[in-house]
Amino acid sequence: MSAFDDDMIEAARKTFAGPITFLKSAPKLEHLPNPVVPEVAFAGRSNVGKSSLINALTNRNSLARTSNTPGRTQELNFFDVGEPLKFRLVDMPGYGFAKAPKDMVRQWRYLVNDFLRGRDVLKRALVLIDARHGIKEVDNDILDMLDTAAVSYRIVLTKADKIKATELADVFARTEAEARKRPAAHPDIIATSSEKGMGIPELRAAVLEAIG
Numbered sequence: 001m002s003a004f005d006d007d008m009i010e011a012a013r014k015t016f017a018g019p020i021t022f023l024k025s026a027p028k029l030e031h032l033p034n035p036v037v038p039e040v041a042f043a044g045r046s047n048v049g050k051s052s053l054i055n056a057l058t059n060r061n062s063l064a065r066t067s068n069t070p071g072r073t074q075e076l077n078f079f080d081v082g083e084p085l086k087f088r089l090v091d092m093p094g095y096g097f098a099k100a101p102k103d104m105v106r107q108w109r110y111l112v113n114d115f116l117r118g119r120d121v122l123k124r125a126l127v128l129i130d131a132r133h134g135i136k137e138v139d140n141d142i143l144d145m146l147d148t149a150a151v152s153y154r155i156v157l158t159k160a161d162k163i164k165a166t167e168l169a170d171v172f173a174r175t176e177a178e179a180r181k182r183p184a185a186h187p188d189i190i191a192t193s194s195e196k197g198m199g200i201p202e203l204r205a206a207v208l209e210a211i212g
């Protein structure tokens with residue numbers, strides 16, 4: 001069952017099959033690109049699968065850099081979709097990995113907070129949550145920041161291929177119930193697997209819907 005009709009799914013497929021290029025990396029706020037088109041950002045704990053999901057959505061193997069080393073992405077990475085340019089995807093730095101030095105955590109907070117507050121082209125954030133764990137304490141920071149900044153967001157479960165269907169149904173229900181308590185969260189969540197392609201057509205449609 002999907003909240004998106006066939007036309008939307010097909011339009012989204014076409015959009016993501018078209019030209020997509022890496023624009024730039026922004027390690028600091030002064031490096032942000034000019035806000036000229038709508039943006040959708042991918043947030044989530046380090047290693048949750050943000051970069052992998054961007055690659056799956058765009059059907060490219062190595063557009064966004066993925067890694068087994070948590071905390072690899074320390075900056076905001078911008079990807080241009082469409083020619084002429086239609087919207088941008090933003091790969092955000094991950095949080096919550098063990099052994100992150102204090103100043104790295106502070107840096108993350110500055111960058112992310114200012115990005116979320118200051119950017120009216122940012123139409124939606126997708127907050128990725130590992131399907132094996134559900135929402136954890138470490139995710140509350142970003143969820144609170146988004147609620148406070150009134151940036152609308154949708155929760156997306158990742159790595160759904162790693163658990164059984166019954167467990168997935170369980171964590172799905174639990175996570176959706178939590179989403180419905182949060183003011184800026186979309187009431188519906190999406191379960192995905194970048195590995196198996198699950199939920200990818202729906203997530204593409206969700207991105208298109210978010211940019212309007």
Ligand SMILES: Nc1nc2c(ncn2[C@@H]2O[C@H](COP(=O)(O)OP(=O)(O)OP(=O)(O)O)[C@@H](O)[C@H]2O)c(=O)[nH]1
Pocket residue numbers: 044045046047048049050051052053065066067068069070071072073092093094095158159160161162192193194195196
């Ligand atoms: N089985 C499975 N593994 C996945 C999936 N998505 C990502 N992974 C693996 O999880 C690891 C981390 O993926 P990334 O996409 O680099 O994670 P990230 O959230 O971008 O991490 P940071 O950039 O450090 O914040 C990689 O080894 C991926 O291959 C998935 O859907 N299924």
Ligand SMILES: [Mg+2]
Pocket residue numbers: 050051052065066067072073091
């Ligand atoms: Mg990454």
